[in-house]
Amino acid sequence: MQSLKQQWFGNIRGDILSGIVVALALIPEAIAFSIIAGVDPMIGLYASFSIAVIIAFVGGRPGMISAATGAMALVIVDLVADHGLQYLLAATILTGIIQVVFGIFGIAKLMRFIPNSVMIGFVNALAILIFMAQVPHFLGEGTLTYIFIAVTLLIVYVVPRFFKAIPAPLIAIVLLTAVTFLFNIELKTIGDLGSITQSLPSFLIPDVPFNFETLSIIFPYAVALALVGLMESLMTAQIVDDMTDTKSDKNQEARGQGIANFVNGFFGGMAGCAMIGQSIINVKSGGRGRLSTLVAGLFLMFLILVLGNVVVDIPMPVLVGIMIMVSIGTFDWGSFKYVVKAPKTDAIVMLATVAVVVYTNNLAIGVVLGVILSALFFVASISKVRIHQNHGVFIVEGPLFFASTQNFMQTIEEAETDSITIDLSSSHLWDESAVGAVVKVVTKLEEQGKTVKVIGMNPASEKLYKQLLGVSVSH
Template identity: 55%
Template sequence: MLLSSTRKDWFGNVRGDVLAGLVVALALIPEAIAFSIIAGVDPKVGLYASFCIAVVVAFTGGRPGMISAATGAMALLMVTLVKEHGLEYLLAATLLTGVLQIVIGYLRMGELMRFVSRSVVTGFVNALAILIFMAQLPELTNVTWHVYAMTIAGLGIIYLFPLINKTIPSPLVTIVVLTGVSMVMGLEIRTVGDLGELPDTLPMFLWPDVPLNLETLQIIFPYAFALAMVGILESLMTATIVDDLTDTPSDKNRECKAQGVANIGSGLMGGMAGCAMIGQSVINVKSGGRGRLSTLIAGVVLLIMVVFLNPWVSQIPMAALVAVMIMVSIGTFNWGSFKDLKTYPLSTNIVMIVTVVVVVWTHNLAYGVFAGVLLAALFFANKVGHFMYVTSELDEQTDTRRYSVIGQVFFTSSEKFLASFDFKEAVDHVVIDLTRAHFWDITAVGALDKAVIKFRREGAQVEVIGLNEASETIVDRFGVHDKPEEIDKVLGGH
């Protein structure tokens, strides 16, 4: 079974994976260089990181076909560390990031993705598509008409070539054709070589030259922790999106560990920390990549091209890569979400829109997801709280008022629960039937305590019946209505 799965992951789609890996490798080069510049380090730091992370994740990752490398979200978190302490401390922080991510994986925190709602994922994807498009605008600002012509031609090839041949990925054809046209015509347009000098040597093993003491740990830990959390979040979100695109499952906890191992490897090879890349993963899937081989090819070919073929790679016009990334942004955006605005509940739409706005405004994917998850949780709690209600009936023969509680009692519904009782009614007996209710937290238990104690102070005998096992456990542990020494605390000593 394991052998069959491994063979499928590696050799179930060889031609598609190889061609997709070539496209991704070409698209990774300018991004890795750009992210290095953002972080304030030499371009080779981002390029070595992208090679190392992609290769390691290909073997260890929990999501076949997903691309991991140096990313912009991670680069932004490194700026201050590099500026104040230098590259060596960044490499040390990268190693610590990897260790923390492995710990997160063993703590099975990948399962927290269950708490990310579909509306947050949709908002995240749409925000990413907008950011990818916005990132191309500098390449289309204050440039000659040749750049616009090349970009439009590139988009034409990307969308029209599949009508002729679907075997070869159209983004790869676009990059090759436009590079050839640019070189033959001698066009004076911006190329990959203009972004920075490409490395001419293979990465080497090195240990960060920093003192191994508590002071170093105090410097790098805050950055490493932020990098670990953002890296895990973006990787798990990417895995969820690729799951949807390919209709296949993935192991989120294994992916957490894999990202950690990859970052340790990157730090030991002179690279910066990285994580999964949604844009590149979408390029991979759209180009036919499905297995681990596509991720391995992307990493290996990236290194071969920048080290051994850099005279050719440096000639690739940025317009060709801009066309590919515009295709990615168009393909990534969930256009159906516009139609869904009319049919989905208002709370769902608000969560999606807030996620988009926060991500685009801050350029930080983590902030947007946290905001979306928080809002979704608040809306859910509010909605569930409204489904709790209390009915009552009076048995005049026995002078007993029976209250039947239906629904979930927790912090949002506890006030409504208390307001449902008439404490001033003169009855001898009160029965609170909780057969169809569930108590979730200490706020709910406190509300039950107040109800029972208030009825008793009015002279009624109170009987609580029907508690299910889980509710009874929390009521027995935290409830005080049967503990006389604690009762005064509930009503504030009155």
């Protein structure tokens, strides 16, 4: 890995330029994700500022961008709706603590247990939820709304082909907000959704009662936030690793995410995590080091101060258009091919993850169930032992463990010859069930007056076998 100095100052020009681009691209998303979560846009903007700035120092993946995200916003919708902002801030702080603990205990290793079918399901479900969150903002809002959404989409998809210096979503916002002013067009704006406060973030302790009841309210959300945040962050880190052909410290990143959320909660921001889209924009724009993330955060604060008053006047349809773009960009379009080509069980896990998330509206539940399902499929697939019989010689192929012993015992107990040999050279005894099964089968056959020989046990299996039978291991 690069030295700290390299991580900060190895790419100054590229980092400053890309940081500015990212800050510009962050604004529309931070606002829109706040609206999904049901909080004042400033909450998302502050969160983006403080998370970006803090993670620049404590993160494990230089060049990655973290801020307020759609995944986290979707998790907290109910918490905000039922209990209000203060509980969200408390949950954000608790999320930070949980993530730091996860980081200390080496969560990165555990992330390898999340198969890519679940990852693909996660991003697809995220895309679908982001899109679904937009529907109430345009359904039945009149033709003008549809026209503005269409024009926004046109701008964000066509303009980048010719002009790349400024992120197209920001161009859409500025241009279309100006249009509504110039032509006096009446459209629902962000200001219509609630009050907007423009003040610098300041330190505050969430105004919640410090008791067990509060904890029981925020704890489930904090766990879900911690899981979802780490999942998206570590997935994004892998993408940045690949794009930059460098390595990163995933456990440090997990701790960093925790520290960022912990501090962020005290400064009135909503929980956040790494962003796939923004991190890709950063790397593409030439960002590689920690400086790019810091500049993104600082420049974002500058923009908040300059543009803060205008935020209320942004027409909702423009934000909806931008979120539709984010949703399309988040969706994994390779999934259709995946469903056809991947092993059937993988496709089922992916679809199940999506279905559970969309049904429960909870990304964390989908991921956990997806992992459990894929683990079950995995056990099922390796629990198939094949047994070839040849004149009383049974050749066992495949691992013997709790899930595969049943099949093994059934086949061998049906042996009809008087002398039986069980060849385990293509097998492995993994656990007590396996040893037990071998002993049981042998005993049973011997009771029937047959002679049984067990051959070909590999050293590890033999050691376990003797250990569990209480035979002293000599070698």
